[in-house]
Each structure stands twice: as structure tokens, then as C-alpha cells.
Amino acid sequence: MSIELRESERLDASYIVMVRLVNSKQSDNAANMTNLSRGGLCFVTTLNLRQGDKVDIDLPSAQPVATLKARVIWCRPQRDKFSVGAEFVEMSDARRARIIEMHRAIGTYQKMNNPSGDTQQAAAEWLSLHAEKFLAGTP
Numbered sequence: 001m002s003i004e005l006r007e008s009e010r011l012d013a014s015y016i017v018m019v020r021l022v023n024s025k026q027s028d029n030a031a032n033m034t035n036l037s038r039g040g041l042c043f044v045t046t047l048n049l050r051q052g053d054k055v056d057i058d059l060p061s062a063q064p065v066a067t068l069k070a071r072v073i074w075c076r077p078q079r080d081k082f083s084v085g086a087e088f089v090e091m092s093d094a095r096r097a098r099i100i101e102m103h104r105a106i107g108t109y110q111k112m113n114n115p116s117g118d119t120q121q122a123a124a125e126w127l128s129l130h131a132e133k134f135l136a137g138t139p
Helices: 093-112 119-135
Strands: 011-021 029-036 040-045 054-059 066-078 081-088
Touching: 011 040, 011 093, 011 119, 029 093, 040 066, 066 119, 093 119
Parallel strands: none
Antiparallel strands: 011 029, 011 054, 029 040, 040 081, 054 066, 066 081
16 A cells, blocks of 8 residues: 655646656657646656656757656556656746646647547647746746
């Protein structure tokens, strides 16, 4: 039995993001974000990260308009990939709240503009169209 240490609500997410290990020559790696909260996020990647690694997470994966800084809390094998939990670092409470608001706006957009069922494409569209303006002024 595991003890849930999460301090804020976990929200399901389905975005393709770009993960970059800070201070490494390792190349960027596309990853699938699976959930997020005010405190951090989970994603699936081919990178075998270690606890304490610092990563930059670009949204969207192509032509990013926002970068989230995070520290790896755990990394577990998942078939031929790794499931990673990371906590946000260097982020104000205001920006954390704005990230959650942004996620909710993306969810609404995904439901309204998703006739093909491709939620990741709808998320990428919203991020490309609105994220930069949406996050402006929240350090």
C-alpha cells in the first residue's frame, strides 16, 4: 500500500511535450504528459532519468511558447519507456495557479475542437494559439 503525499489535486492531461535534461548534451526528447497538479507533473519518456535530475519541459513540443522547470522525484520502468514524476521548481504560486487554469482551458478546447478524437493535437493547437499570451505576466 502506498501513501499519497500529493498536496494538490492531480488532473489528467494528454499533451506531447519536449523534455530536456538540464546541463546535459543529451538531445531533447518528446514525451507524453499524463497528468499534472499545482506541484508538478507526470510524463512518459524514453529517457532514464534519476531522482534529482533537473529538466526543462517545453510546451508544445514543436515551437514551444512556454518552458516549465522541474526536478525528477521518481522514475519507473514502463515497458520500453519510463514513467516520471517531477515537481515544479523556480515557479511562483501565481504561475502554478495559471498553469492549472491553462490546463482547464485546454481541456475545454479539446472537447470542443476534437471531432477526430486526437486530444494531443487539440492541446498542441491551443498551446500554439494561446499559451504565450495566457501565461504573460505570471513569473
